[in-house]
Amino acid sequence: xxxxxxxxxxxxxxxxxxxxxxxxxxxxGRPVFHGLSxxxxxxxxxxxxxxxxxxxxxxLRILAGLGRAEAGSVLWNGEAVVDDRExxxxxxxxxxxxxxxxxxxxxxxxxxAALRVAGRTTDTVPPALEALGLTRLADLPAGWLxxxxxxxxxxARVLAxxxxxxxxxEPTVGLDAASVAALERAxxxxxxxxxMVVVATHTALDLGDGAASLDPAAHGEAMAEATV
Amino acid sequence: MNGFLALIARDxxxxxxxxxxxxxxLAFFVVVVALFPLGLGPTPALLARIAGGVLWVxxxxxxxxxxxxxxxQDADDGGLDxxxxxxxxxxxxxxxxxxxxxxTTGLPTVLLAPLLALTLDLPGAAYPALVAGLALGTPTVSxxxxxxxxxxxxxxxxxxxVALIVLPLTIPVLIFGVAAVEAGGAGLETRxxxxxxxxxxxxxxPLAPLAAGAxxxxxxx
Numbered sequence: 001x002x003x004x005x006x007x008x009x010x011x012x013x014x015x016x017x018x019x020x021x022x023x024x025x026x027x028x029g030r031p032v033f034h035g036l037s038x039x040x041x042x043x044x045x046x047x048x049x050x051x052x053x054x055x056x057x058x059x060l061r062i063l064a065g066l067g068r069a070e071a072g073s074v075l076w077n078g079e080a081v082v083d084d085r086e087x088x089x090x091x092x093x094x095x096x097x098x099x100x101x102x103x104x105x106x107x108x109x110x111x112x113a114a115l116r117v118a119g120r121t122t123d124t125v126p127p128a129l130e131a132l133g134l135t136r137l138a139d140l141p142a143g144w145l146x147x148x149x150x151x152x153x154x155x156a157r158v159l160a161x162x163x164x165x166x167x168x169x170e171p172t173v174g175l176d177a178a179s180v181a182a183l184e185r186a187x188x189x190x191x192x193x194x195x196m197v198v199v200a201t202h203t204a205l206d207l208g209d210g211a212a213s214l215d216p217a218a219h220g221e222a223m224a225e226a227t228v
Numbered sequence: 229m230n231g232f233l234a235l236i237a238r239d240x241x242x243x244x245x246x247x248x249x250x251x252x253x254l255a256f257f258v259v260v261v262a263l264f265p266l267g268l269g270p271t272p273a274l275l276a277r278i279a280g281g282v283l284w285v286x287x288x289x290x291x292x293x294x295x296x297x298x299x300x301q302d303a304d305d306g307g308l309d310x311x312x313x314x315x316x317x318x319x320x321x322x323x324x325x326x327x328x329x330x331x332t333t334g335l336p337t338v339l340l341a342p343l344l345a346l347t348l349d350l351p352g353a354a355y356p357a358l359v360a361g362l363a364l365g366t367p368t369v370s371x372x373x374x375x376x377x378x379x380x381x382x383x384x385x386x387x388x389x390v391a392l393i394v395l396p397l398t399i400p401v402l403i404f405g406v407a408a409v410e411a412g413g414a415g416l417e418t419r420x421x422x423x424x425x426x427x428x429x430x431x432x433x434p435l436a437p438l439a440a441g442a443x444x445x446x447x448x449x
Contacts, residue, residue: 066309068449089313098306102238104245113241116234118314 015042015194016091018063018165022072025058032058033216035072040198042164043191045211048200054217056200057097060167063198064092090118093163095171099154103143107134107153110142111160120162128160132182148174159186166190166197172205180205231316232324239328249294250332257290257337261344272349279348280358280409284402287337287362291369292394294333296387298325298377303447308381312448319441326367326374326437334366350413357412357422361405364425371429371436372397378443400428 023036032055040046048056061067063074065081065088074081081088101110107129112122129138132152142150151174158166166187172180184206187197191208199207243250264282265275302308311321341362342355350358376394380386408421 064309064313066312066448085312086315086317089315092313094309094313096306096309098304098309100306100310102242102305102307104242105238109241113234113238114310114314117231117238117311117316119231119234119316 016077016164017041017075018196019075019078020063020072021075023059023062023069023074024071025055025062025067025069027055027058036214036216037072038212038214040196040212042194042196045187045191045197045199045207047205047207047211047213048198048216049202049213050215050217054215056216057169059216060169060198060200063165064094064167065089066094091163091165093158093161093166095154095158095166095168097169097173099150100157101142101150101153104141106139106141107145107156108138110153111157114157115160118161122160124160124162125156128156131159131186132156132179146174148176148179151175152179155183155186159190164195166195166199168197168199168201170201171199172201172203184208231314232320235311235314235316235321235324236328236331239325240331243328243332249297250336253290253294253333254336254340256293257286257340258344260286260289262347265347276349276351276413279345279350280354280406280413282348283341283345283350283358284362284365284405284409287341287366288369288395288398288402289391290337291333291366291373292391293387294329295373295377295390295394296380298329298374299381299444299447300377300386303381308444308448312444317441318444318448319437322374322378322440322444323371323433323437325377326370326440329373330367330370334370337366338362350409353415354409354413357408357418360418360422361408361425364422364429365401365405368401368425368429368432369394369398371432374440375436375443378440378447381444381447401425404428 018040020036020038024034025032036059038046048059050056058067062069065085076088076091105113108125111125111128115122115125129135132155134152134156137145137149142153145153155171158168171183175183188208190197197207199205261282268274299308302311312318338359342359345355345358373390373394376390379393380389383389404421404424408418411418411421
């Protein structure tokens, strides 16, 4: 490998392959999905669609290592993520349906605190805030922001994380058109750098070329392949 | 380790910004202790005899006020998921939370107690044992409270529930803490009691975060 290649790889996020094999989950005793499998390669994108209560959030939590599947497994480069949750957590950029912002801290402090707790550097914060048009609001307490602005701060935290696998649960809730476009640009840039995205959304968010789509509820035995 | 310290720093900053939470806990401590001389009448001999017990029991009750929020705020705003995905083991998250809790409520209690002891006419010789006992005992209470707080995440009436779970567990701390104060007041050796408090703390430091971490994993799943 030449020196040039080395520098290029440094700017990319950690590459890997995410494979879900035969995932089965239930909520409150009722099965949500059964035998769900897919694989996602570096640079891939997967859209989770389908009705409310269709298991999109459940699936995202399992992919993050937060939830537990009743059967089946999630593999990163062939290794089960539940075997080493801390290592998997390092790869995951998580946006839940709650924004997880501390209202007493400013937007910038929220991002910096999250990165420091995760043992990461904070120099990714200004560009991430910039990408979502938050620079002007960065030093206001998160409690003063509107719900759409808070959503953008939570998204900026994912951008700043440097994680290779973005798991976004309804990222566009409360976002205006300009912010949705900014999110689409960020997703495109992340995929171009070798990152992966799994998004649960009801909207027409453009994930870019080659994005696969999956409805956890509709496909009992779904297979979806997403590659670059 | 850096993430662990960063979590303590974040919680301290939050406590400073939302100062009312801590102030209320301490105000509760002060007000309840102040009620005893009023309720029991001005009998210095009686107050001096019960001062150690009053201060310790009130310190325990004051600590209970703050446990229900320890993880509930993070659970409500989605921050608990984020902490679970921070790469820190949940046991380390629990230990950091306990440390931040002690620094914001336990430590001020230790500093306030000798002042309040004046109002109860505690014998002068008992002060070192009171402060040393609280300094060794309140961290154990914070650690036990972390376990209770992790268990009640998402429960209704979590504040009462956490007190019912944690208060019985604090009985050994209370017994040795009060015994140290009484031994000090009577001019006896306080060292054995303080060593027992230190032993309880030494056991709680590794064990309580493990239990709390397991409870948090349940809460996240």
